[in-house]
Amino acid sequence: MRSALVTGGTGTTGRRVAAFLRTRGVAVRTASRHPVTGDDQHVIFDWADPRTFAAAVDGVDRVFLVAPLSDSDPASAVESFLDAAVAAGTRRVVLLSASAVTDAPSGLGALPPLVRARVPEVAVLRPSWFIQNFVGNHPVAVGIRERGRITTATGRGRVAFIDPDDIAAVAGQLLLGNPIPDGELILTGPQALSYDEAAAVVGEVTGTAVHHTSITVEELTAAIEASGVPHDYARVLAEMDEEIAGGSEERITTTVQDVTGRAPRSFRDFLIDAHRTSSNRPERAVA
Numbered sequence: 404m405r406s407a408l409v410t411g412g413t414g415t416t417g418r419r420v421a422a423f424l425r426t427r428g429v430a431v432r433t434a435s436r437h438p439v440t441g442d443d444q445h446v447i448f449d450w451a452d453p454r455t456f457a458a459a460v461d462g463v464d465r466v467f468l469v470a471p472l473s474d475s476d477p478a479s480a481v482e483s484f485l486d487a488a489v490a491a492g493t494r495r496v497v498l499l500s501a502s503a504v505t506d507a508p509s510g511l512g513a514l515p516p517l518v519r520a521r522v523p524e525v526a527v528l529r530p531s532w533f534i535q536n537f538v539g540n541h542p543v544a545v546g547i548r549e550r551g552r553i554t555t556a557t558g559r560g561r562v563a564f565i566d567p568d569d570i571a572a573v574a575g576q577l578l579l580g581n582p583i584p585d586g587e588l589i590l591t592g593p594q595a596l597s598y599d600e601a602a603a604v605v606g607e608v609t610g611t612a613v614h615h616t617s618i619t620v621e622e623l624t625a626a627i628e629a630s631g632v633p634h635d636y637a638r639v640l641a642e643m644d645e646e647i648a649g650g651s652e653e654r655i656t657t658t659v660q661d662v663t664g665r666a667p668r669s670f671r672d673f674l675i676d677a678h679r680t681s682s683n684r685p686e687r688a689v690a
């Protein structure tokens with residue numbers, strides 16, 4: 404039996420996609436740079452090392468593709484990976500892109516046209532910003548937990564934050580072989596919130612005051628760079644906030660409902676569940 408390969412298989416979306424497929428009887432191989440203790444279906448895979456590609460794609464007919472992170476121009480690594488995957492029999496790729504990324508000749512936007520040109524069946528998922536960023540170790544969550552503050556360059560722009568479980572459910576359905584819908588697959592939650600409004604919801608759910616401060620793109624680039632992200636990628640991330648400030652993410656789509664048959668989870672419901680779960684653990688995942 405052939406397998407599905409989930410790159411970024413230990414990350415926020417990848418591990419959910421792998422779980423979704425396994426519960427439906429699909430043989431899944433996960434791939435990332437670090438070993439997973441006790442999991443013989445996980446392979447060591449590094450976008451920076453093409454020698455790791457062959458073992459990852461062996462016997463694989465579909466791939467969930469999370470491109471190299473912190474790389475503002477990942478096309479060349481992805482191109483040689485796709486050549487190996489298609490030669491090994493891959494027919495379908497579900498690419499994790501982002502609502503903030505549009506097709507372009509270079510940079511992150513070069514990936515969707517590249518994958519479409521190489522692979523027979525392609526779905527490009529363009530999710531909005533993850534609600535998951537507000538919990539765990541994401542800089543937004545750390546800012547909430549350590550300073551009661553979210554810092555962005557989004558001004559009053561709104562975002563229809565999405566639950567990664569909903570992204571994984573869409574990806575999973577398409578990796579099961581469901582027809583790929585026509586048109587852009589922009590995935591959003593059910594409601595668009597500004598970061599001021601999101602901070603207020605976090606405060607209500609956790610019972611701790613949380614504030615949002617909007618700074619300039621230059622200031623945000625410097626702050627992201629100071630956390631260890633390369634300058635070019637820090638600039639790409641900060642400029643995405645500038646787009647949000649201009650209203651680019653203030654939209655709701657029906658893609659999750661259309662592909663999965665159920666409505667996406669709201670920002671508030673996600674946080675209530677995350678807060679309830681973390682309150683039962685020694686270390687808290689939500690501020």
Ligand SMILES: NC(=O)c1ccc[n+]([C@@H]2O[C@H](COP(=O)([O-])OP(=O)(O)OC[C@H]3O[C@@H](n4cnc5c(N)ncnc54)[C@H](OP(=O)(O)O)[C@@H]3O)[C@@H](O)[C@H]2O)c1
Nearest residue numbers: 411412413414415416435436437448449450501531532533
């Ligand atoms: N966060 C958001 O709000 C948001 C919104 C829209 C789209 N996105 C997109 O989501 C993607 C990130 O997905 P995610 O949040 O699921 O990932 P994530 O939680 O950041 O995890 C990254 C995964 O990739 C692996 N990885 C990192 N570097 C690698 C490398 N050089 N070679 C091979 N594997 C590597 C990691 O495992 P190892 O460390 O073991 O390698 C891990 O499994 C990005 O492309 C981003 O554009 C994010």
